[in-house]
Amino acid sequence: MSTQTNRPRARPLWHDAGWRAVVAGFTLNGFLFGVWASRIPSFKAEFGLSQATLGFLLLGLAGGAITSFPLAGGLSERLGAARMTVLCAILYCPALVALALAPGVLLLGAALFLFGALHGSMDVAMNGWAAKVETRLARSTMSIFHAMFSLGAGLGAGSGYLAVRLGLSPSVHFLAMAVVGGAAALWLMWPERDSTPPRPNTSSTPQKLFMLPHGTLLLVGLVALSISMGEGAMADWSAVFLERVVGVDEAQAALGYAAFSATMVLTRLSGGLLVQWLGPVMVTRLSGLTAFLGLAIVITAHSLSVALIGFALVGIGYAVIMPLVFSRAANDPDLPPGPAIASVATVGYGGMLLGPPVVGFVAQLAGLxxxxxxxxxxxxxxxxxxxxLRLGPSD
Structure with missing residues (x-):
């Protein structure tokens, strides 16, 4: 007689409408950012930007995002994370097109500020939505959601390669991608926009719109800062590095971020198994060392193929650390999941968007x-x- 317990088979994740909606949000967020990142060399050439000027423009993008983080966290609590994510997605698509329509450097800077604000707002809101879906499903899915961001970024970067090969201007390219990507994502997201109702404020103390991590959570934020600065720099500077340092053409330069994003997707898809096997601390250590090795290869590369190997290793190294940061924040013993995630996101994604201008300033002084x-x-x-990033005594 069999002694096995007859347990119902777990429902596949893709059968859940909420899970599909969050996947669509993460994919769209990464896709539009990847589209922009893939055409940075075009903007650099069109406006004759120096590395320092490009750094200042990217600082405007970072400023828009950092300004939006605390506001997005507060609005997500008041409107509901799902509704806030959908609203940001609707506005994010035309913001991409506005970048290509800017007639001068000053208006390009203003458009980048708006683009960064909507990118950052959607990022905070969709991570809050993802945490709620993960809790409802009682399954570890955060790494998969972040994999979809990377997949979207890689697809966006790949569209830049094709657009350059086809001779499409940034305006035509951005408009096509905003319409196609936005329509596909909102088709899945719109029906679930009311799935996370606003949290009622039962406290007599008004909710804070701005919050930074403190205590041990501050150190968690520093891990996020260390990795997200590099992730943001890969988006905005990998193409420039390949074009200026390795000496490839504009179309080939877009492959650096595509290689980085592709390996990040594959690693994040298996991230849950890696963490279950080795624990979050060991996975973080191995990941950081892999990223270090990849960057060393990129710096010393003299050919496109070697540089792409380096970017691929950097993608593997960066892949699972940010999902681990959000999981650790959601299980913080001192703060509820919502405020904890928002505070770490402020530091972590601030680093993602501050990284590119910092790289630009350092490059101007000492080289890429x-x-x-x-x-x-x-x-x-x-x-x-x-x-x-240890979640408990057994990790």
Whole structure:
């Protein structure tokens, strides 16, 4: 007689409408950002931008995002994370098109500020929505959601390669991608917009719109900062590095971010198994060392193929650390999941958007290889801070 317990088979994730909606949101967020990142060399050439000027423009994008983080966190609580994500997605698509329509550097800077604000707002809101879906399903899915962001970014970067090969201007390219990507994502997201009702404020103390991590959670935020600075730099500077340092053409330069994003997707899809096997601390240490090795290969590369191997390793190294950061924040012993995630996101995604302008300023002073070396040092910082991502005594 069989002694096995007859348990119902777990329902596949893709059968859940809420899960599909969150996947669509993460994919669209990464896709539109990847589309922009893939055409940075075109903007650099069209406006005759120096590395320092490009850095200032990217600082405007970062400023828009950082300004939006605390506001998005508060609005997500008041409107509901799903509704806030859908609203941001609707506005994010035309913001991409506005970048290509800017007639001068000043208006390009203003458009980048708006683009960054909507990118950041959607990022905070969709992570809150993802945490609620993960809790409802009682399954670890955060790494998969972040994989979809990377997949979207890779597809966006790949569209840039094709657009350059076809001779499409950024305006035509951005409009086509905003319409196609936005329509596909909102088709899945719109029916679930009311799935996360606003949280009632039962406290007599008014909810804070702005909150930074403190205590151990601050160290978790520093891990996020170390990795997200590098992730943001890959988006905005990988193409420029390949074009200026390795010496490839504009179309080939777009392949760096595509390689980075592709390996990040594959690693995040298996991230849950890796964490279950090795634990979050060991996975973070190995990931940081892999990112360091990849950046070292990129810095010393003299051919496109070697550089792409380096970017692929960086994608593997960065892949699972940010999902681990959000999981740790959601299980913080001192703060509820919502405020904890929002506070860490403020630091982590602030780093993602501050990284590109910092790389630009360092590159202006000492060259792009030195600025990428700075990112390698930050990867080692994540290795040293890995123990703060421990979720419990057994990890």
């Amino acid at each position: 290889p030195v600025s990428f070396g700075m990112l390698a040092v930050l990867a080692l910082c994540a290795v040293g801070l890995a123990p703060v």
